[in-house]
Amino acid sequence: MTNLSPSDKALVPFVSVDHMMQLIHHIGIEDMLRGLADYIETDFRRWQLFDKTPRVASHSAEGVIELMPTSDGEVYGFKYVNGHPKNTAEGLQTVTAFGLLADVGSGYPVLLSEMTMLTAMRTAATSALVARLLAPKGATTMAMIGNGAQSEFQSLAMKAICGISEVRLYDVDSAATRKCAANLAGLGLTVTPCTSAEDAIMGAQIITTCTADKQYATILTDNMIGAGVHINAIGGDCPGKTELAPAILHRSDIFVEYPEQTRIEGEIQQLDATHPVTEIWQVLTGQAEGRTSDRQITLFDSVGFAIEDFSALRYVREQIRETQLFHPLDLLADPDDPRDLFGMLQRSLQA
Amino acid sequence: MTNLSPSDKALVPFVSVDHMMQLIHHIGIEDMLRGLADYIETDFRRWQLFDKTPRVASHSAEGVIELMPTSDGEVYGFKYVNGHPKNTAEGLQTVTAFGLLADVGSGYPVLLSEMTMLTAMRTAATSALVARLLAPKGATTMAMIGNGAQSEFQSLAMKAICGISEVRLYDVDSAATRKCAANLAGLGLTVTPCTSAEDAIMGAQIITTCTADKQYATILTDNMIGAGVHINAIGGDCPGKTELAPAILHRSDIFVEYPEQTRIEGEIQQLDATHPVTEIWQVLTGQAEGRTSDRQITLFDSVGFAIEDFSALRYVREQIRETQLFHPLDLLADPDDPRDLFGMLQRSLQA
Known part of the structure; x- marks a missing residue:
């Protein structure tokens, strides 16, 4: 009865960064983006089932640390995520994240996973899922403004899910554009580096903005936006951080994930x-209704919502079942007799 | 430049259950209880520095899953904890937990730890720290009502921190009392198993209640409580779960961790x-003021607050520095160029 090795109940599958990268390659990046979009769509369609709350944010001068919990009544999930724009200058990621799923019935965690990747x-899967709903029919070209860590994922998701064949890249730092173009070479997209945002949006039916400044910025000005485009604004995602001129917002039909959160964090904090x-x-x-006319400007004011993370973790949990791409983590104390935590501690000394 | 093994920044020290138990034995359980009490006292003394918020709870029919975040401006911490009273019947722990510390400046996690143990x-360290402040001088005896997973820890903390020499045990389930008495044998306390709560409180200056029913219960009735005792009520810790008759509350001077949370979760939800x-x-x-007279009834209406977990994680982080009692966990993606997350993913395929 005195079992000293952790029981199955005590072991939580952990997907490391290395395992996540192996999983992405095992599935194939475009297939995984489509799979994630399917899971996200499934969960968005049962939206009213979820326990929803704006994220719990701890702000500091340098950035923000957030917890994003949600639950569908059977499974509980949360993500830890930070946003520190100054990190890049110190060789760190602006955003890092990990997440967890737990069984609502027992409260026991069932998955811990890296969530930066x-x-x-x-x-990217969410952006493309929404662009498939809202972008003009037959869209072939996306302008990608901001060529940082998210840019290649956005480009491939728009290819895999919306059928985009060309991306036009612009970043204030031309090194970022060169990096993005090099990474996308050979992956089936026509990649056009541009020297200005005005140049990048030429002929684009989808305009994605993803820059990281923690301040009110104007990445797109009003005169840049013609009729009929879909704007996928993902960089404005915390209080004080926006990317679009207010005049654009007034000309657009605006779509959001969760208004209670977007009004605090998204472009519409300006409204x-x-x-x-x-x-x-x-x-x-x-x-x-989504898009109702060819001349309509649609704007997805995306800030990222807990249900998307929940869907992604749910997808990963399913996908790793048939792989060995996880470590069993000794995260939970699980004594033979649940009331005998102290006995478990004492017996560990005798081992 | 293409380093495929995770960098130091990507590796988060992880303290497993097994490592935590080794750490407790390495330090010594009573020394560690005293050390934890010192860290908790230090943080309580700088209370106003902390970013405080009631825990973020997700309730279900079976129990609750909670996130408890806090920050002192330099270090951020949170705990994941569940409370599922029915778990015991299924061979699971009522409460399991893990926690994290992160650097506020960068948002990067710096410690992940089991937190059930x-x-x-x-x-226990918090209860004893508070009892040292509030219990009558020269207290020698504690009644321990509820002999589940917390009972031995409470007993040893009251010995190590308050100088208690006798514990009187009672539980509705006599098997729990036998378990507790057996675990405490030979650890320097006089242990007296009792067959009723009335028997257990005979001669006790400190009365600790720690039962796990998720319902309004009356573990102590008004006529059981004489003048001068200190009541350490730790089992009433969520909405709808209390242990004391309201009349006791009206005769007591009540001390709490964080009123905003205790009014929702503690005994005082009845007031x-x-x-x-x-x-x-x-x-x-x-x-x-704490205790001001010999005849006063003091009541610590304890529900557990995020700062105590923060202090405990801070203590563990310090203690493991000179040990090898942790695993480096590949939790964070950390590409050489922070904007090149996709390049990191691509290179992992070539490895």
Whole structure:
């Protein structure tokens, strides 16, 4: 009865960064982006089931640390994520993340996973899922403004999920554009580096903005945006951080994940709190309209929501079942007799 | 430049259950309880520095899953903890937990640790730290009502920190009392198993209640409580779960960790929201009085607060520095060029 090695209940599958990268290659990056988009769409369609709350943020001068919990009543999930724009200058990631799933019935964790890679994947899958709903039919070209860590994932997701064949790259730092172009070479996209944002948006039906400054910035000005485009704004994602001129917002039909959170963190923090927005889940379920005319400007004011992380973790949990791409982590104390935690401690000394 | 093994920045020290148990034995359980109490006292004395928020709870029919974040401006910490009273019947722990510390400046995690064992230790250390402040001088005997997973830790902490020499045990399940008595044998305490709560409190200056029913219960009735005792009530720690008759509360001077949380979760959820309570940190800093007379009934209405977990994680982080009692965990993606997450993914395929 005195079993000293951790029981199955005590061991939580852990997906490291290395295992996540192996999993992405095992599945194939474009297949995994499509798979993630399917899981996210499934969960958005059952939106009202979820326990939703704006993220719990701890702000400091340097950045923010956030916890993003949610639950569908059977499975609970949360993500830890930071946002520290100054990190890049010190050789660190602006955003790192990990996440957890747990069984609601017992409270026991069932998956711990890196989520830096996975967040890049799920953000791109979400953007492309929404662009498939809102972009003009037959869209072939995306302008990618901001060529940092998210840019290649966005480009490949728009290819895999929306059928985009060309990306036009621009970043204030031309080294970032060269990096992005080199990474995308040979992956089936026509890649066009550009020397200005105005140049990048030429002929683009989808415009993605993803820059990392923690300040009110104007990446797109009003006169740059013509009729009929879809704007995928993912860089404005915390209070005080926006990318679009307010005039663009007034000309657009605005779509969001979770208004309570987007009004705090998204582009629409620049607008009146009553400005109308449409929730993506309502478009997916047919309760609201998406694009209704060729000349309409649609804007996805994306800040990232806990359900997307939940979906991504759920996908990973399913995918690793048939692989060995995880470590069993001795995270939970699980004595033979649950009331005998102290006995477990004492017996460990005798081992 | 293409380093494929995780860098130091990507590796987070992880303290498993096994390593935590080794650490406790390495330090010595009573020394560690004293060490934890010192760290908790230090942090309670600088209470106003901390970013405080009631825990973020996700309730279900079976129990609750909670995130408890806090920060002192330099270090951020949170704990994941569940409370599922029915788990015991299925051979699972009622409470399991793990926690994390991160650097506020960069947002990078710096410690991941099991916290089932550590929570048992910090809860006991907190109870004893408070009892040292509030119990009558020269207290020798504690009644321990509820002999589950927390009971031995409470007993040893009261010995190590308050100089208690006798514990009187009672549980509705006599097997739990036998378990507790057997575990405490030979550890320097006079252990007296009792057959009723009334018997257990005979001659006790400190009465600790720690039962796990998720319902309004009455573990102590009004006529059981004489003048001069200190009640350490740790089992009433979520909405709908209390252990004391309201009349006891009205005869006691009530001390709490964080009123905003205790009014939701503690014994005082039975009282008017304006009922006066004293915060422990104010007693520690001399801003409020503790025990003022021999006949006073003091009550510590303890629900567990995030700062105690923060202190415990901070203590563990210091203690493991000179040991090898942790695993480096590949939790964070850390490419050579922070903007080149995709390049890191691509290179992992070539490895």
